[in-house]
Amino acid sequence: MLRGSALEIVDTQGRVRASIGVLPAEGNASGQGIPETVLLRLMTERGRPAIKISASEEGSGFMAAGPTGTSQTYVTVGSKGNIASMRIRNEDGNELTVAPK
Numbered sequence: 001m002l003r004g005s006a007l008e009i010v011d012t013q014g015r016v017r018a019s020i021g022v023l024p025a026e027g028n029a030s031g032q033g034i035p036e037t038v039l040l041r042l043m044t045e046r047g048r049p050a051i052k053i054s055a056s057e058e059g060s061g062f063m064a065a066g067p068t069g070t071s072q073t074y075v076t077v078g079s080k081g082n083i084a085s086m087r088i089r090n091e092d093g094n095e096l097t098v099a100p101k
Helices: none
Strands: 006-010 016-023 037-043 049-055 059-065 074-080 083-089 095-098
Antiparallel strands (some): 049 059
C-alpha cells in the first residue's frame, strides 16, 4: 500500500508527467471558495497539463487541452451541483456549449 497526499510520475529526464493530489479548500473575502479537490493531471513533455480530472463535493470535471502553443483549444465536461455541461473551444474562438434544458 502506498499512502500520501500527492504522487508525481516523472520521465527519464525528471520532468513531472503525471500527478495526483488532494488540494485543500480555499476561501476568498466574499465567502465563496473552492472546496477540497482531488486533481489528476497528465502533462506533455513540455509541461503542459493536457488532461485534468477533478472531483469534489460540489462537482467533478474533465478537461482535455490542445497542444503546447495553444491557449484556447480545449474541451471540458463537468457537473456542478445539479447542472452538467460540455464546452468545446477552438483556438480561433469558435465555441460550442452543450447543456440540458
